[in-house]
Amino acid sequence: MYLILVNPKAGNQRYRRIEKSFTNLLNKLDIKHQLVMVDDLANIEDILKDHAKTQLTAVVAVGGNGTVNTVIDALADYRNLPLAIVPISKTNHLASILGAKDWKTGLKILAQHEKKQLRLGKIGEKYFAGSLVVSPKRTLIANFFERKSLLRSFVGTNTRATPKEEHHVACTIKLDDALTVKCQLHTMAIYFQDEFGKKMKIYLTTYSGKVPEESIFRADQIEIESSLNMPIISGNEPVAHTPVKIQAIAKTIPVLAAPSKSPLKKTK
Amino acid sequence: MAKDRKDFADPEHLDTLIGKEVVVEGKLDGEGDVQINGQFIGEIAIVGDLIVGEHGKVKAEIAAKNVYVGGEVEGEIEAKEKLQILETGRVTGNVTSEALSIEPGGILKGSSQMQEISEDTPTANPTFEVEEEKLE
Numbered sequence: 249m250y251l252i253l254v255n256p257k258a259g260n261q262r263y264r265r266i267e268k269s270f271t272n273l274l275n276k277l278d279i280k281h282q283l284v285m286v287d288d289l290a291n292i293e294d295i296l297k298d299h300a301k302t303q304l305t306a307v308v309a310v311g312g313n314g315t316v317n318t319v320i321d322a323l324a325d326y327r328n329l330p331l332a333i334v335p336i337s338k339t340n341h342l343a344s345i346l347g348a349k350d351w352k353t354g355l356k357i358l359a360q361h362e363k364k365q366l367r368l369g370k371i372g373e374k375y376f377a378g379s380l381v382v383s384p385k386r387t388l389i390a391n392f393f394e395r396k397s398l399l400r401s402f403v404g405t406n407t408r409a410t411p412k413e414e415h416h417v418a419c420t421i422k423l424d425d426a427l428t429v430k431c432q433l434h435t436m437a438i439y440f441q442d443e444f445g446k447k448m449k450i451y452l453t454t455y456s457g458k459v460p461e462e463s464i465f466r467a468d469q470i471e472i473e474s475s476l477n478m479p480i481i482s483g484n485e486p487v488a489h490t491p492v493k494i495q496a497i498a499k500t501i502p503v504l505a506a507p508s509k510s511p512l513k514k515t516k
Numbered sequence: 517m518a519k520d521r522k523d524f525a526d527p528e529h530l531d532t533l534i535g536k537e538v539v540v541e542g543k544l545d546g547e548g549d550v551q552i553n554g555q556f557i558g559e560i561a562i563v564g565d566l567i568v569g570e571h572g573k574v575k576a577e578i579a580a581k582n583v584y585v586g587g588e589v590e591g592e593i594e595a596k597e598k599l600q601i602l603e604t605g606r607v608t609g610n611v612t613s614e615a616l617s618i619e620p621g622g623i624l625k626g627s628s629q630m631q632e633i634s635e636d637t638p639t640a641n642p643t644f645e646v647e648e649e650k651l652e
Contacts, residue, residue, distance in 0.1 A: 427542035427558075431535075454537045461535035463554070466546065 250281040250332070250358055251304050253292060253319060255311030259337035263310065266351065273352060277359040281308075289318040296322050306330040306504055308358065310351070312337030314485050317376060323501055324368060324375040330502040331366075332358055342366075342378035347506025362507045365500040369440045369448065371480065371488045377501070380494065381481040382436040382472060384417045416455060418475040419490075423450075423467035433478075434460070438470065440496055448496045470494045531564065536571050550580075552587070570604050583613070585622075 252274075256263050263270070274281060282302075284295055296307065307329060309319040316333055323331055334354030335343035346364075348354035369376045419433040435453040447466040454461050471493045472478075479486035480494070531548020534540055538554040545561045553569035559577050560566060566580040572587030583595040585605035593599060595613035601622035608625045616628055 423542075427540055427544060429538060429540050431538040452535065452538065454535050456536040461537060461553070462533065463535040463538050464530060464533040466531060 249302065249304060250279060250306055250308050251296075251299055251302070252281050252283045252308040252310060252334075253286050253295065253315070254283060255286050255289065255309075255315040255336070257287075258311035258315055262336045270351065270355070273355050277355060279355070279358050286311075286315070289314060292318050293322040296326065300326075304329060306332045306358070308332045308334055308354075310334040310336055310354075312485075313340055313342070313482050316340065316342055317374070317482055317485075317487065320368070320377055320501065321375045324499065328502065330363060330504055332361070332504040345378060345505075346503055353506070357504055357506050360507060361504040364503050364505045366503045367440050367446075368497055368499045368501060369438075370495045370497050371492060374487065375497075375499075376482060376487070377440055378482070379440065380438040380487075382438070382478055382490070383434070383481070384476060384478050417478055420473045421452075422469075422471040423465055424469050427465070427467075429463075429465065431463070433474065436472075438494060448494075468496050531562075534572075568605070570602075 254263055271283075282299075286292060286295065307319060307323060309316045309331065312335070315336075319331060323329055332354070333340065333343040333346055333348050334351050335348055336351060340348075343349070343354065346357070348357055366377045369380070371380075416432040416434045419429075419431055419436075421429040421431075421433075421436075423429065429452070431452060431454045433452060434455055437451045439449045439451075447468050448470065450465045450467060450470065452463040452465070454463065472490045474490045478490045480488040480490070480492055530551050531546050532544065532550040534550075534552045534554045534556060536553045539557075540552075540555065541557045543559045543561070544550065544556070547563045549564040549567070550560065550562055551567040551569060552572040552574055554572065556572070556574045556576055558575075560574075561579045563581060565582040565584070566578060567584045568574050568587045568589055570586045574588065575590045577592050578589070579594045579596075581596045582598045582600070583593055584600045584602065585607055586602040587604070588606045588608075590608045592609045593607065593611040593613070595611070597613070598615040598617065599611055599613040600616075601607055601618045601624055603619040603621035605619075606623040606625075610626045610629070611624065612629045612631060614631045616630065618624055
């Protein structure tokens with residue numbers, strides 16, 4: 249049986265709009281489940297404890313990045329209980345890694361899937377998977393306004409407010425206690441790798457004049473200090489601020505992903 | 517396999533890439549290739565190739581498979597196979613390698629020691645590909 253945890257607030261309360269189709273598809277796919285509405289993400293750990301004695305096939309996180317991260321954090325203590333993701337918001341990096349591009353594909357994965365191991369990262373006491381972005385707030389705001397949409401085109405806000413290359417912050421980044429990197433950081437993207445033994449891959453974007461420059465590093469542990477506090481973003485939600493220590497730990501959780509030779513596409 | 521100039525700008529096969537405006541201190545090790553276009557101070561001990569770009573400044577003891585220098589390097593270099601100093605390259609320090617190549621304009625200030633080439637290793641790559649290009 250699948251324990252389906254739905255965050256009704258995710259994706260601008262999208263679940264309310266798709267609820268009927270969602271349950272119809274669940275029934276059509278003949279997925280045995282128990283659906284729990286999670287109004288407060290802080291309750292997820294208690295819900296999992298309540299179902300500790302139930303024979304669960306997997307825990308399904310239905311929501312955005314915040315929901316997924318909270319479930320991952322809670323599941324880290326249940327080593328063999330797999331996670332599945334049904335994305336409700338538009339940006340869910342981890343869901344797309346697992347082949348769940350939308351909620352319908354996410355549900356189809358429950359019926360037909362491949363089990364994979366996802367390596368976890370840790371910030372403070374919280375567990376993460378997938379990727380993180382570190383960037384000055386001004387860059388994040390500028391990036392938001394750069395995302396083209398019909399509405400923003402209509403109101404004329406697709407133009408840049410300030411030149412991008414000015415958005416950088418002096419940073420000192422320690423990698424594995426072996427390297428110290430000093431730069432004027434514009435954006436940093438951290439990717440947790442799927443396999444054991446593979447270090448986190450870190451992409452730094454700096455500017456040389458008006459030209460963006462990329463740097464690539466690999467590490468198991470990153471410590472970031474910056475002249476201004478920068479948010480650490482998972483998906484589109486801040487999960488911490490600098491100074492921060494990020495670790496790729498020797499711990500994985502099983503996840504349900506689309507099969508490699510995916511028959512899911514044929515069913516569209 | 518020896519690298520071509522076009523490989524120097526391709527970040528796809530790189531394990532580590534240090535950008536122009538980035539300063540790195542410490543010990544760098546690993547199995548993949550490393551390209552330095554910024555500044556590096558410390559020690560480099562890698563299994564793969566090291567490429568010091570035109571704007572790269574390295575002050576370190578270096579051990580790598582092949583070393584290509586287009587910028588400035590200060591320190592000893594031990595290349596398991598080939599050390600190539602490009603036309604913009606400048607090396608200050610003693611170097612050890614199986615093969616050494618200095619392009620016109622490239623500078624080496626220090627002694628060079630050649631390692632003996634094992635019998636299994638071919639001494640030169642065939643040149644027919646280059647000749648074919650010329651014929652075209």
